[in-house]
Amino acid sequence: MKLISLLDHLAATPPAGGAAPRRALLQQLGRAAVAALPLGLGAALPAAAETKDTSLDAVSQLLLLERLVSAFYTRALAVNGLIPAAQAPDFQRILRHQNQHVALLTQALQDGGAILPPMPAFDFSGQRNVAANPVLFPNVLSVYDDFLALAQQLEDLSVRLYKGQVFNIAYDAKLYKAALRIHAVEAEHSAHVRGLRRSRGATVKNWPSSTDAAIARPAGAQALATAATGGEENLLHERLAGATVPFPTILNVFRLTFVSDESIAEAFDEPISSAAAQAALSLFF
Amino acid sequence: MSDNLQPRGSDDATFAQPLYTPIKRRSFFMYAGATAGASALVLAGCSKDSPDPVKPNLPNGNSTTADGSISLGSGDVGVLNYAYALEQLEADFYAKVAAGSVLSGAELAYFQQVAKHEAIHRDFFKAAITRDAPGQTLRGLTPKYPTGTFDTRTSILATAKAFEDLGVSAYNGAGKLIKNAAYLVIAGQIVSVEARHAAYIRDLIAPGTFAEDGNAATSVNAQGLDLVMTPTAVLATAQAFITEKLDGSSIGVNA
Incomplete structure (x- = not known):
C-alpha cells in the first residue's frame, strides 16, 4: 500500500465524535495504519505477530520494556563487585543504548501528543513490591551468573517484542525505521550476554537454540521464559495463504543432509505477541 | 469572494492597517481548515484508485539490462x-x-x-x-x-x-x-x-x-x-x- 493511500484513508477517517483528544488521535493513527497494511495481517503473519495493538499501545509497551531493562542495568552497575571490571564497559554500553532507546520512544510519545505513562516501581526479585510474595528471581542483583541469566532473557524478550510490535508503528516511517534498527541492537546485546554466559560454563549459544540449557526458575516465572524463548523451535516460515516454504523437500541443504531441524530453528528468530510480553514484563512491577 | 466586488476605494483602508495585525484564533483555524481541505484534494488526486498516468517499465527479476547487468x-x-x-x-x-x-x-x-x-x-x-x-x-x-x-x-x-x-x-x-x-x-x-x-x-x-x-x-x-x-x-x-x-x-x- 502506498503511503499516499494510507494518508488518504486517514483523511477519510471521521473524527471520533466532537473534539477528539490528541491521545485518541494517536490511537486512530495506529488503527488506520494497521488496517491499511496489505494482505490482511491475520492471514499472513505467524500467530505471535498477530497483535491488534494501536500504535500508542505499541510504543507505550516498548517504552515500558526499555525502562525496565534500563533500570535493571542501572541497578546492577551500582552494585559493587557484581559485574567484573573487565565486563563493566560492556554493560555500560548496553545501558547507554537502552537509555537512548528510552529517550527516542519518550520523544515519539510526546511528539504524538500522548501522556507519558508513569514510571513503574521496578522490582527485580519478582515479588512485585510485596514482601509476602515469593521471590522468583533470586540473586539477580548480587550473583553475576544470576544477573547474566536474567539479562539474557530480557534481551531475548526485547528482540522478540520489537519484532512483533514493529508492524503496529508502521504509520510513522521515521519511528518504524528506528524500531527496525533498535531491534538489531537488542539482538547484538543478547548475543553478547549469551557469549558471556557460555564463557562461564553455561550451555548456551549466541542465538536461541534447542541445545541451550533451560534457565531454572520457579513456576511463577514461566511467563518470562515463554516470552524470551518460547516457540523458538518453530520450523514453519513464511506462511502465505496457508502455505509454508517446505524445507524438507525444497532446500538444497536439506538434501545434503547436514542441516538439522535445530539449525533451521536457529536460523530464524521468532516474534512475540504483546500479551505474552506483557505477562513477562508484569513480573517486575 | 464578494470582497473582490467591493469598490476599489476600500483597498486603501485595508492598506492602512498594520501588516502585523495578529490573526485571531478563530481566523487561524479557518486558514488551517482551508489548508487541510486543499491537502485532501491533493491526496485525492494521488490516490491509488486513480489511473496511473505513466506506467514505468519495470524490469523482471533475473532479466538482463541494456548494459548486460x-x-x-x-x-x-x-x-x-x-x-x-x-x-x-x-x-x-x-x-x-x-x-x-x-x-x-x-x-x-x-x-x-x-x-x-x-x-x-x-x-x-x-x-x-x-x-x-x-x-x-x-x-x-x-x-x-x-x-x-x-x-x-x-x-x-x-x-x-x-x-x-x-x-x-x-x-x-x-x-x-x-x-x-x-x-x-x-x-x-x-x-x-x-x-x-x-x-x-x-x-x-x-x-x-x-x-x-x-x-x-x-x-x-x-x-x-x-x-x-x-x-x-x-x-x-x-x-x-x-x-x-x-x-x-x-x-x-x-x-
Missing part, C-alpha cells in the same frame, strides 16, 4: 532477490570457511553452524521467490574473493565481520521498501540472527566490541540505532565479491 527486479521481488544475492554470498563464504582448516575447535564449530544458517537463508529465499514470482528468481551467483581471504584467521574474521555488518545494514535499510507484511516478518526473523552473528564475530575479533558505538559510520549511532545502508550502497560494496554485475536500481519500486 542482471536485474534484481522491482517491488518486493527486487527486495527478495537483493536479500537472496547477499545470502548467496554469505553462504558461499561460510561454506568455504567451514570446509577449510584455518579455524579449529569451538571456533570452527561455530562457523559451521553459521554456515548452515546462511545456507538455510539462501535456500529459503530461493524457494520463496520461486513460489511467489516464478521465473524471476535470481540465478546462482559466482562469488569471488581477494587473494588470501581464506588463508588466515585474521582475514577470515575481518571478511566475516564485513559481511555480517553489511547484511544487518542491508536488512535495516530494506525494511521500508517491503510492501508485503509476510516478507517483512521474515526479514525481521532473519536480520536479528545476522545481528547475533555480527556480535559473535566482533567479540571474536576483540572481546567487548559487539554493538560498538561512538562512530555512527561503522557502528551503533548516538540514538542507539544500528547500522543502515541503502541497496545502492550495499550493492556497491557487495559487487567487489560477485563476478556477475548486478543492477538493483528498481528494488522496492512499484508500478
Whole structure:
C-alpha cells in the first residue's frame, strides 16, 4: 500500500465524535495504519505477530520494556563487585543504548501528543513490591551468573517484542525505521550476554537454540521464559495463504543432509505477541 | 469572494492597517481548515484508485539490462532477490570457511553452524521467490574473493565481520521498501540472527566490541540505532565479491 493511500484513508477517517483528544488521535493513527497494511495481517503473519495493538499501545509497551531493562542495568552497575571490571564497559554500553532507546520512544510519545505513562516501581526479585510474595528471581542483583541469566532473557524478550510490535508503528516511517534498527541492537546485546554466559560454563549459544540449557526458575516465572524463548523451535516460515516454504523437500541443504531441524530453528528468530510480553514484563512491577 | 466586488476605494483602508495585525484564533483555524481541505484534494488526486498516468517499465527479476547487468527486479521481488544475492554470498563464504582448516575447535564449530544458517537463508529465499514470482528468481551467483581471504584467521574474521555488518545494514535499510507484511516478518526473523552473528564475530575479533558505538559510520549511532545502508550502497560494496554485475536500481519500486 502506498503511503499516499494510507494518508488518504486517514483523511477519510471521521473524527471520533466532537473534539477528539490528541491521545485518541494517536490511537486512530495506529488503527488506520494497521488496517491499511496489505494482505490482511491475520492471514499472513505467524500467530505471535498477530497483535491488534494501536500504535500508542505499541510504543507505550516498548517504552515500558526499555525502562525496565534500563533500570535493571542501572541497578546492577551500582552494585559493587557484581559485574567484573573487565565486563563493566560492556554493560555500560548496553545501558547507554537502552537509555537512548528510552529517550527516542519518550520523544515519539510526546511528539504524538500522548501522556507519558508513569514510571513503574521496578522490582527485580519478582515479588512485585510485596514482601509476602515469593521471590522468583533470586540473586539477580548480587550473583553475576544470576544477573547474566536474567539479562539474557530480557534481551531475548526485547528482540522478540520489537519484532512483533514493529508492524503496529508502521504509520510513522521515521519511528518504524528506528524500531527496525533498535531491534538489531537488542539482538547484538543478547548475543553478547549469551557469549558471556557460555564463557562461564553455561550451555548456551549466541542465538536461541534447542541445545541451550533451560534457565531454572520457579513456576511463577514461566511467563518470562515463554516470552524470551518460547516457540523458538518453530520450523514453519513464511506462511502465505496457508502455505509454508517446505524445507524438507525444497532446500538444497536439506538434501545434503547436514542441516538439522535445530539449525533451521536457529536460523530464524521468532516474534512475540504483546500479551505474552506483557505477562513477562508484569513480573517486575 | 464578494470582497473582490467591493469598490476599489476600500483597498486603501485595508492598506492602512498594520501588516502585523495578529490573526485571531478563530481566523487561524479557518486558514488551517482551508489548508487541510486543499491537502485532501491533493491526496485525492494521488490516490491509488486513480489511473496511473505513466506506467514505468519495470524490469523482471533475473532479466538482463541494456548494459548486460542482471536485474534484481522491482517491488518486493527486487527486495527478495537483493536479500537472496547477499545470502548467496554469505553462504558461499561460510561454506568455504567451514570446509577449510584455518579455524579449529569451538571456533570452527561455530562457523559451521553459521554456515548452515546462511545456507538455510539462501535456500529459503530461493524457494520463496520461486513460489511467489516464478521465473524471476535470481540465478546462482559466482562469488569471488581477494587473494588470501581464506588463508588466515585474521582475514577470515575481518571478511566475516564485513559481511555480517553489511547484511544487518542491508536488512535495516530494506525494511521500508517491503510492501508485503509476510516478507517483512521474515526479514525481521532473519536480520536479528545476522545481528547475533555480527556480535559473535566482533567479540571474536576483540572481546567487548559487539554493538560498538561512538562512530555512527561503522557502528551503533548516538540514538542507539544500528547500522543502515541503502541497496545502492550495499550493492556497491557487495559487487567487489560477485563476478556477475548486478543492477538493483528498481528494488522496492512499484508500478
